Amino acid sequence: MRKNLKIYQRLSKVPFGRRIFSWVVCRMAPYFGSIKPTVTELKPGYAQVQIGKRRRVTNHLNTVHAIAMCNMAELAGGLMTDVSISGKSRWIPTGMTVKYVKKAKTDLTAVANGENIDWTSEGDKIVPVEVKDTEGNTVFTAEITMNVRTA
Template structure:
């Protein structure tokens, strides 16, 4: 299934590969302004998987020098939201319904998020409305998962 967002992503992929991350990031941050304030970087967008990164910069740090809890939540929401948006029909409106985050330990260095949707989840998007859980794996520079996240994304038909 293609939608307006996925068609723009496909056009970017026809450009030289070294431009993809920068252009994906600009595209996303032009629509989600708050993501731009935290300087999220969209590393890659595929139909079923998205990879984002958040550098451990001073502007997103907490009082102990790690990435702030809410900045990590933004990373998780953004990754799941992009993969969801890649597959949602244009006739539908996406809505974040719930966000579940369990902080396991202190985050060390930069964070990388990978959000994935299954073929079965994508098939559900043909319905007029519904909700699905999208898991996202966030690793820090140690290679470990300092937080466990799951986002429930819902959709409804846009009003005509």
């Protein structure tokens, strides 16, 4: 089992554990801290990340900025990839295609669902991520190319 998954599982059982895990992730990859994410679910093949709509992540239209949604998509996709591959493998994102579907006017939830991806082989994996608002409307989608190699 991957180290991040063990840490998440242990921390998610204690009060504020998910926030602590999210803070630790942002310490390891500081740029993600700009969106103040909370990892709300993490398991092989699945990750869920939430961010609050706050002034720091908004644009001139008072909606969540496109790049904030890119950041949360990459975080969800990266964490999901990390806990899905074998302990001897490594990964790196090599590309991302995004679609801005609707204005993001509320808090957001990103879901990376890789349950249909073959994580046992090497090579490029296309990781789908969907971002929804509090009403369940899809506001953003991404396909992130993750290159997986055996270390």
